[in-house]
Amino acid sequence: MAIGRVAIVGLGLIGSSVARAVKARLPGVAVAGYDASDAVRVEARALGFCDAVADGAAAAVADADLVVLAVPVGRMADAAAAIAPGLKADAIISDVGSSKAGVAAALAKALPDHAVIPAHPVAGTENSGPAAGFATLFDGRWCIVTPPAGAPQDAVTAVTSFWQALGARVETMDAAHHDMVLAVTSHLPHLIAYTIVGTASELEEVTESEVIKYSAGGFRDFTRIAASDPVMWRDVFLANKDAVLATLQRFNEDLTVLQQAIRRGDGARLEEWFTRTRAIRRSIIEQGQDDAAPDFGRKH
């Protein structure tokens, strides 16, 4: 199944990066774009990463072989309804949402007559908007494809090949497992980072200016992901509620154990725990998902 025309709905960090990557890696493929925000459409036209930016969702997807929905997960159902009138009969629908079971259900309901193959490129930065995207965002990163039961194999293959062409490595799993994996590798870390940055900024004993001044001691590592897009993350937590709450419960148990060890002065337990976590970091660097520099894989 050859893809000659891609439509991207939602032109923020991820959508605009997909557009740029298609233009860089798949030169024969046409890219149409749309965003619900007037200002984003104007900015996207000025940046020129799409061949055309349409003024309506249905117009953007006309003649598209593949439609990629790159809107916050809470808006996927509306976006699917908006594109429905413009879709070709054999168009494949995919998305880039960070939670999958809920999105898959919403898309299947809104587009019952189309091949819907949800996907999640595990890549991003803390920046938002069409100017923040770049063509190499997916290079060497994983993209998880979650085909629903009974999905047509040629459509799965097309989505897989598309992401591979954009530089990603593709893994396939079911949506429920995806949501648990991402709850622990992405959603819980974001929740914790958001929490601690908020906590630090509201202590009476320590001023916000002191927190900022001495952030090199460790705090600044958390602030990067706590600067991520608020609406996108609001929707992720609401959409993946069960898995997030389940992993959060485990985290709370572990934190209570370490809290007790500190209160009791149990140095042996602390040292054992801290030694174990070191090994995880080494594995991440060895597997190329970070480097020791550390610039999180993004070179200057």
Add this chain to the structure above:
Amino acid sequence: MAIGRVAIVGLGLIGSSVARAVKARLPGVAVAGYDASDAVRVEARALGFCDAVADGAAAAVADADLVVLAVPVGRMADAAAAIAPGLKADAIISDVGSSKAGVAAALAKALPDHAVIPAHPVAGTENSGPAAGFATLFDGRWCIVTPPAGAPQDAVTAVTSFWQALGARVETMDAAHHDMVLAVTSHLPHLIAYTIVGTASELEEVTESEVIKYSAGGFRDFTRIAASDPVMWRDVFLANKDAVLATLQRFNEDLTVLQQAIRRGDGARLEEWFTRTRAIRRSIIEQGQDDAAPDFGRKH
């Protein structure tokens, strides 16, 4: 008070960086080193960042105008006792410990006849040992000096000037306030990072290999500081127990609020919180304690 000879006890990441910075920035100053580990002394001699590495703590500090103790905070009292027999009468004693009230008391008790001016350079990496140090580690970073009541002003000035010469910006505050500031900017972030990395590695539903593979989603940001030296951090939590537990209680309250917002589907509360934390990140970048790259201030 001119410093012609510095002794550094403890030649890990921080101690070896101090030695390298002295050689790079203060060419007329002699550097003697000592480490309780035979292997570290051998490695330090091979690396050559000290003018001489002694085989005993008392021998290392002979004739030193300034002694910098760069051992885990749980070992400060023993290190102070070990150097006592070798100290000049007018030698100034300082340290680099990450908690200050307990260290100040231990050093004052062990060395009642000397000027003890504790200090804490807020700088580091997740790497450990003499090979991990580098001369520019303190460039543009803050060093907090916590002079005890009644400390001789010329000794405070000497320690301040020393750190400024090594590239640091110096701030002075009392030890108790330091410990609260660092609990929130450094100790709590490390505790949380250690916790979540441990939690992620022990979930039954998600394999450790999946956690590593998809860590680019946010998890890897935590692993950097969770790879920090286990013994150093064990001692920090034991030494700064009260301030760490106090800030942890605030964190737990805030996390419970966000947990409840997720459970109730309260998107407005989540979005408001996430929008607020973004501003903190911007301030950190504006004040030069991180950059947007983000490589945490360490260029390739």
